[in-house]
């Protein structure tokens with residue numbers, strides 16, 4: 001299991017770099033992804049972004065009902081005007097749970113493990129988790145957004 005970096009470590013505030021095809025095909029990278037997914041499951045996280053394991057790269061893993069999904073260089077193409085509010089937590093900010101407003105539906109572009117471009121339209125919990133994790137890649141934490149609700 002990998003150690004989880006916690007707030008206020010500066011790596012959580014950096015903009016993570018894009019992955020290259022060489023990164024994606026590197027066996028070390030595959031090992032890192034597997035370790036990251038295992039860490040996420042053991043910690044009962046809905047999702048994990050690479051900066052949380054001290055890697056400033058654009059890699060996100062998500063636990064979608066026990067099934068692990070990996071998103072490389074994820075980018076939100078479209079966001080619904082409709083938003084909803086739900087309580088969120090973060091493995092990097094233990095014991096803090098706050099209501100956060102997120103877009104209800106998003107359309108996402110990302111690379112899969114083979115380095116091929118994929119498009120995914122998703123809503124509700126998965127859309128929320130992906131917005132939270134992609135924020136991590138841009139150095140944004142959910143506590144930043146909580147303040148804007150009132």
Ligand SMILES: [Zn+2]
Nearest residue numbers: 089090091092
């Ligand atoms: Zn988080």
